[in-house]
Amino acid sequence: MVDHTNTDILRSVQIEKVIVETPSIRTIIFEDKHSVASMPGQFLMVWIPQVEELPMSVGIKSLGSHKFGAVTVRKYGPGSTALYYKQGGERIGIRGPYGNYFSIPKNLRNALIIGGGTGLVPLVRLFGDLLHNHVNTTLIMGSRTRNEVLFEHKAQKILTDNNRNGNIAFSTDDGTYGFKGSTVDLAESILLSKRFEMLYTCGPELMMKGVQKLGERFSIPVEASLERYMKCAIGICGSCCINDRLVCQDGTIFDSNRLRQLTEFGVSYRDKSGRLSYYIPQS
Amino acid sequence: MLNLEVAGMYLRNPIILASGFLGISQAIFERIYDEGAGAVVSKSISRYPMEGYRNPTIVVLENKSYINAVGLSNPGYEAFSEEIKTNDKVPLIVSLVGSDPSDFEIMTRKLDGSGIIGFEINLSCPHVQKLGLEVGDDPQMVKSIVETTKSNTTKPVFVKVGVGSTNVLDISQAALNAGADGITAINTIRAMKISIDNFNPILSNKVGGLSGPSIKPIAIRCVYELWKKFKVPIFGCGGVSNWEDAVEFMIAGAASFQVGTAIGFGGMSVFNSISNGIVKYMERKGYQSVKELIGRSHKY
Ligand SMILES: Cc1cc2nc3c(=O)[nH]c(=O)nc-3n(C[C@H](O)[C@H](O)[C@H](O)COP(=O)(O)OP(=O)(O)OC[C@H]3O[C@@H](n4cnc5c(N)ncnc54)[C@H](O)[C@@H]3O)c2cc1C
Ligand SMILES: Cc1cc2nc3c(=O)[nH]c(=O)nc-3n(C[C@H](O)[C@H](O)[C@H](O)COP(=O)(O)O)c2cc1C
Ligand code: FES
Numbered sequence: 001m002v003d004h005t006n007t008d009i010l011r012s013v014q015i016e017k018v019i020v021e022t023p024s025i026r027t028i029i030f031e032d033k034h035s036v037a038s039m040p041g042q043f044l045m046v047w048i049p050q051v052e053e054l055p056m057s058v059g060i061k062s063l064g065s066h067k068f069g070a071v072t073v074r075k076y077g078p079g080s081t082a083l084y085y086k087q088g089g090e091r092i093g094i095r096g097p098y099g100n101y102f103s104i105p106k107n108l109r110n111a112l113i114i115g116g117g118t119g120l121v122p123l124v125r126l127f128g129d130l131l132h133n134h135v136n137t138t139l140i141m142g143s144r145t146r147n148e149v150l151f152e153h154k155a156q157k158i159l160t161d162n163n164r165n166g167n168i169a170f171s172t173d174d175g176t177y178g179f180k181g182s183t184v185d186l187a188e189s190i191l192l193s194k195r196f197e198m199l200y201t202c203g204p205e206l207m208m209k210g211v212q213k214l215g216e217r218f219s220i221p222v223e224a225s226l227e228r229y230m231k232c233a234i235g236i237c238g239s240c241c242i243n244d245r246l247v248c249q250d251g252t253i254f255d256s257n258r259l260r261q262l263t264e265f266g267v268s269y270r271d272k273s274g275r276l277s278y279y280i281p282q283s
Numbered sequence: 284m285l286n287l288e289v290a291g292m293y294l295r296n297p298i299i300l301a302s303g304f305l306g307i308s309q310a311i312f313e314r315i316y317d318e319g320a321g322a323v324v325s326k327s328i329s330r331y332p333m334e335g336y337r338n339p340t341i342v343v344l345e346n347k348s349y350i351n352a353v354g355l356s357n358p359g360y361e362a363f364s365e366e367i368k369t370n371d372k373v374p375l376i377v378s379l380v381g382s383d384p385s386d387f388e389i390m391t392r393k394l395d396g397s398g399i400i401g402f403e404i405n406l407s408c409p410h411v412q413k414l415g416l417e418v419g420d421d422p423q424m425v426k427s428i429v430e431t432t433k434s435n436t437t438k439p440v441f442v443k444v445g446v447g448s449t450n451v452l453d454i455s456q457a458a459l460n461a462g463a464d465g466i467t468a469i470n471t472i473r474a475m476k477i478s479i480d481n482f483n484p485i486l487s488n489k490v491g492g493l494s495g496p497s498i499k500p501i502a503i504r505c506v507y508e509l510w511k512k513f514k515v516p517i518f519g520c521g522g523v524s525n526w527e528d529a530v531e532f533m534i535a536g537a538a539s540f541q542v543g544t545a546i547g548f549g550g551m552s553v554f555n556s557i558s559n560g561i562v563k564y565m566e567r568k569g570y571q572s573v574k575e576l577i578g579r580s581h582k583y
Pocket of ligand 2: 236237301302303304326327341349351353355378405443469470471493494495496520521522523541542543544545
């Protein structure tokens with residue numbers, strides 16, 4: 001009999017439903033009690049047979065009174081595209097959840113969340129948890145352009161369900177919706193007029209680096225969810241290392257103190273072979 | 284109590300990180316050393332960078348074992364030599380993989396001057412064609428690779444063998460005749476995992492290498508036979524999960540042993556917990572030096 005308590009062992013799940021979020025993003029919903037017990041920021045390794053296995057942030061989706069596991073995927077390369085086109089009734093393999101999760105310090109009164117693209121997957125979940133814990137929270141949702149804004153309805157609903165004890169602000173690169181410019185610029189203007197006790201971020205690394213700098217400048221603690229190339233997700237292959245940390249095990253979430261020690265953060269990452277590549281070309 | 288000398292390498296304890304585990308970055312090597320390892324073996328390094336296979340590259344089995352087909356992904360010897368250029372702290376053994384003697388000549392020359400204590404030649408990766416086992420099953424090729432490597436370094440050279448189509452003893456004989464200072468036994472063993480749900484082999488490469496407790500009895504047998512026949516320094520490897528396994532390898536004939544898969548289940552604290560266990564065992568038995576354990580089972 002297979003040991004169903006060992007979440008490292010690949011389990012096959014049937015897709016219950018697929019939800020179209022934007023023209024290039026879909027949410028795949030499946031029955032899985034381990035995903036339902038996951039925390040915001042944790043991820044699954046998702047096996048798309050014959051194509052790939054990819055790390056994907058894990059979510060929870062209620063259909064009626066029943067809770068399901070969910071991943072929200074942006075169509076990008078071969079792996080994510082194959083997952084994106086999966087239909088209800090098809091099966092995929094999953095293992096995990098892996099990694100740590102965003103922390104909500106006791107007595108936290110307010111927080112600012114800064115997210116871009118699919119980085120919003122764990123952050124919208126976190127938004128709900130923070131509001132539920134009576135933390136007044138502002139959520140910045142960044143995207144390239146208006147029709148790529150992810151989870152807007154979901155975030156609005158979370159806000160209404162929680163007596164509107166928070167705000168949502170939008171930024172788009174092309175200015176078609178909300179603030180024109182980067183999420184970091186928007187965050188800066190918000191921080192100049194209001195004091196926050198905590199910053200949470202997930203998205204492109206240079207954006208997160210910008211958030212870290214804001215945290216230093218305004219003396220606010222930061223939690224950022226990092227991405228590195230993952231193979232095993234169980235802390236043995238070293239593929240996901242950033243300095244001496246393993247993103248799959250020690251992260252994916254790192255706090256300000258750790259981020260300060262991670263000299264590779266926002267500077268370099270390792271490719272599949274383990275060679276260092278730089279975000280900004282080195283002279 | 285735990286410190287010892289093996290083929291000219293001075294180790295603070297006999298617990299070594301096995302090749303392929305976490306082993307591509309200097310920062311991680313330092314962390315592993317700080318966590319208590321006696322030495323660290325790098326990921327197998329090749330002449331050119333290798334991306335390895337597509338995911339899935341690792342499957343977790345029920346019994347704390349893995350099947351992996353990472354595909355020897357590594358940054359290549361030039362980038363790796365840059366990586367370790369500041370190493371003055373970690374007793375580092377560089378694992379090399381290649382398909383002919385000239386690969387080993389170039390890599391050994393470049394890396395010999397780095398702050399490393401020795402080389403391990405990987406002749407036994409079971410899932411990459413033209414590298415590893417395919418080379419390791421050819422005694423003539425083994426001989427010329429080892430001779431070339433030895434002639435380009437004064438540091439100890441171990442040869443890592445696997446359970447392939449040629450007998451472990453024959454390949455080891457060829458390596459030792461060519462001047463190898465010791466043998467690492469064993470690498471992973473060819474294996475598969477297939478989904479009964481969708482009939483697909485799970486690894487993208489289909490076939491991978493089995494590691495962990497599943498292979499330990501085979502590894503113990505290999506170490507026992509090697510010690511019996513050659514009495515040379517041996518690094519035992521395969522399924523060491525705790526101090527009891529470690530002691531078993533040493534009494535079978537291993538001078539030291541390597542730990543890999545156990546890190547996935549016990550984290551990096553396995554190094555210290557194994558050391559502590561061995562120390563207590565030695566105190567109970569009244570041994571002064573860990574060297575007293577080596578090959579002890581052969582008296583019986
Ligand atoms: C912890 C974590 C959570 C993630 N959560 C989500 C999510 O919720 N939704 C989503 O759409 N995407 C998520 N991603 C990104 C996702 O894993 C893939 O990187 C992305 O879907 C592109 O994969 P591809 O095979 O389609 O593209 P490719 O064209 O094959 O790859 C493009 C790039 O994607 C990255 N990538 C590919 N494979 C991996 C891998 N195994 N590990 C890390 N990066 C990889 C690499 O940077 C690569 O250069 C997450 C990544 C990580 C590390
Ligand atoms: C993910 C993974 C990668 C490995 N990579 C290498 C490698 O690059 N070179 C090598 O000689 N052995 C490699 N091995 C084999 C290990 O070094 C070791 O021989 C084997 O795993 C048995 O030891 P263990 O049971 O303690 O893991 C790898 C094993 C695993 C699981
Ligand atoms: S993905 Fe293998 S150690 Fe993190």
